[in-house]
Every structure is written in structure tokens, then in C-alpha cells.
Amino acid sequence: MAAAGEGAWRPADGEHDSYQSPLARRYASADMCFLFSDRYKFRTWRQLWLWLAEAEQTLGLPITDEQIQEMKSNLDNIDFKVAAEEEKQLRHDVMAHVHTFGRCCPKAAGIIHLGATSCYVGDNTDLIILRNASNLLLPKLARVIARLTDFAKEHAGLPTLGFTHFQPAQLTTVGKRCCLWIQDLCMDLRNLKRVQDDLCFRGVKGTTGTQASFLQLFEGDHQKVEQLDKMVTEKAGFKRAFIITGQTYTRKVDIEVLLALASLGASVHKICSDIRLLAHLKEMEEPFEKQQIGSSAMAYKRNPMRAERCCSLARHLITLAMNPLQTAAVQWLERTLDDSANRRISLAEAFLTADAVLNTLQNISEGLVIYPKVIERRIRQELPFMATENIIMAMVKAGGNRQDCHEKIRVLSQQAAAVVKQEGGDNDLIKRIQADAYFSPIHSQLDRLLDPSSFTGRAPQQVQRFLEEEVYPLLKPYESVMKVKAELCL
Known part of the structure; x- marks a missing residue:
């Protein structure tokens, strides 16, 4: 068979016969496209x-x-x-x-583009699009934060096993863990809004940014040239234009914008990685539809495909930040054209990818499911080891010797650990303590000493304070757009 492009068979031309960006075809919203x-x-x-x-x-x-x-x-x-x-x-x-x-426009043909250079339309249009694309992303990001905020508030006090190094650690709460996600997204919301607010119009600057052509048109009247720049800037809806440009606006603007989006990508990747880990533990799941298939072979599977999609796209978004960094670094003098082809791809893909990621994450956050019984079972497996310090303190208060108690606990803990690791059984440390007459002075206190809520510290209070002081004020400007639901095309 002939290689592609060398006489290989090709069907009739049509929409399915040529490469189309999956970002536009599968993932990003129609508005962003x-x-x-x-x-x-x-x-x-x-x-x-x-x-x-x-x-x-x-x-x-x-x-x-x-x-x-x-x-x-x-x-x-x-x-x-x-x-x-x-x-x-x-x-x-x-x-x-x-x-x-x-x-x-035959009558106007002679005055179209009068005094302007290509970057008058090219760069100013890019800045308008960057501003308007940010206007599409900001409410979507706010809605994701709002959905996760509702989830965090609902589960603010639900104890769950914490993990460091993905090893069992002290307890936290489901809501507190969610607030770790929200905190990162709030930083992204503030960052993206700041970048948008900092956008300046290129304005009317001429071929090398000196406004020489316009100064000639207005016969040396500097004031009129400045008025022209200001008038067009206002018509475009910008508060200010750059005072200094070369032929282009500084490409460091693109760095600022894409770094903000890449930072959002890092946040989303972390959140969705956490969801995938928790799905593996069967403690949490993303939405799963009635007709959805998790695997073509393994019918029982419920793969976290939405979270996986977010991670996949977020990685692409993160890598796109390298493009404007390298482009800005190699701009020669007043400009060079080797930015053009790169920017056609990287700016569009960054916003389409961020849009797709937020659409998907909102869909996830609107249907997160947790399994309290699984969470409780995992706590029961690990809490006895974590509670040993409390048990020692209670024995000392009841008149016991701290060193003797510590040795007893050490021996019993190792026996219980052997049951878990070598025999695959449940953690039976508490049963061993209950069966040991040495600990009889505190047998009646064991239920209280093992209450999971006593191991979560101030997590519920931290959730409440964080939401009230940081999250709700940040979301207030977006109250009117909060009811929009996220639907996935594919």
C-alpha cells in the first residue's frame, strides 16, 4: 500500500477527511471556539x-x-x-x-488602514480576544469554585484519613481537603483577573511604534495624534493603551496571560489527580452516567474518565507556557515575524484548553459522590495506631506508668500490624487492648478516645472561616452567572 501523501487511498473530501483540532471538535465550548x-x-x-x-x-x-x-x-x-x-x-x-x-467598500477603499501598520489590526485584535476570552473563563472558574465550596461546606466535619506521601497520616475532613483545592483555584481566579485588568491596548502607534505616519497625517500636531490613540482605545473598550511599543505590543503580555492559564492547569491537574486517587480508594467518585461504559472489556469498571481528561488537557496547557517565554526572548529590536505562526497556535490552544478543562471540572464538581462507609472503614483500619498516644495519656491519668504503658502498646501494635500486613486481616489493636487486663482502668473510655472527630483538630472551623473570609467575597461579583450548568459534548 502506498504511504500517505504518495498516492494512498483517500475518500472524497469532507469534514471527516482532514485533521481538525480535538480542542475545537471535542472539548472546548462553542463560545470560546x-x-x-x-x-x-x-x-x-x-x-x-x-x-x-x-x-x-x-x-x-x-x-x-x-x-x-x-x-x-x-x-x-x-x-x-x-x-x-x-x-x-x-x-x-x-x-x-x-x-x-x-x-x-469602493468609496472607502482609499482610506481603509490610513496611516496604520499591520499590527494595528493584528495586535489590537489579539488583545481584544485575550480580554474577551478571559471574560469567558472567569465565570467558569468562579462556578467551579462555587460548586466545590458547596461540597466543602456540606462535608466540613466529615472525618477522613489524611495522606502524606500517599501514606496514612493524621485525620482531616473531607471538606478541609476540598478547601485545599479551592484555595489554589482562588489564587488562579485572582491571578487571571489581575492579568486581564493589566491588559493594555496597543493602540495607534504606526510601523515602529513612533506614530510618525500619524504625525505626518496631522501635519505635526502631537495633540491630535495622542487624541487619535485615546479615541480608538476607548472605542475598543480599553481603559489605557501602551505608551511605548515597537511594531508590536511587548510579547511579555503573552507570557503573563499564558502563565496564568498554565498555573490554572497545574491546579486542575492536582485536584483531578487527587480525585483519581480517591476513586482508587473507593472513597470518592466523579459523576458516572447510567449508560456510561468504563471499559470495553471489563464491564464492572468505573474509570474516572473526566478527571483523566482534565489531567491530560492540563498537562498540555502547562507546556504551552513555554511558547510565549521563548517567543518574547527572541524578538529582535522593534519586531521580527517569527512570533506570528507560533502565536496563532499557542494563544488559541491555551484558551481553548483552559476552557475545556474548566467545563469538565465544573461537570465533575457538580456530581461528586463520596462513600462515608468506605471512609469510615479506612479510618477504623488506621486510627487505632494513631490513638496510641491518647491511650497512653489516659492510662497515666488513671495512675499507670508511662514507660510500662508505652512498652505494652508497642508490643500489641506490632502484633496487630502483623495481622494486617502478613495475614491480610483487620487491625485488631483495640480488641487486644480490650482483652488485656493491664488496660482495664480505661476500657470504658476507649470509644471516646477513638472518636474520629477528636482527631481532626480545627479542620471544621478552618473550613468555615476560609469560606466566609476568602471564598464568598471573591465569588460575589459572579453571583449572576452561578446557575449555569456544565454539559459535556463527549
């Missing part, structure tokens, strides 16, 4: 050309109302086929769309 679509991008280019023309007209350049109206009427009239043909000839995407826009 639209923000990174050609239609949204090139429509925004046209909107930027219109804003520029309107501002230039207001400041006295010879641009007519008829030309402005013609541009307004054709913002959505994009002939993508013509634009592609133009780009194939010109090898310049911006000029291809200048010509395409000019074809449907």
Missing part, C-alpha cells in the same frame, strides 16, 4: 479600521460620512474565498483583507 474563529478575527479587523476612520474624521482628516457608512454596512460582508485568493497572491494576510474590504 468562536472567539478564535476567522470570522471573529477578520470582523474585528474591519471594526478596528472603522474605529480608526471615525476617529481620524473627527480629528479633521478628509473622510466622508458616506465612506464611514459604507464601512459600517459591510463589517460582516466578508468574502473569505476572495481573501484567501488575495493572500495567496500577496503573501500578506492584512493587505489581503484590506483589498477584500475595499472591494465591498
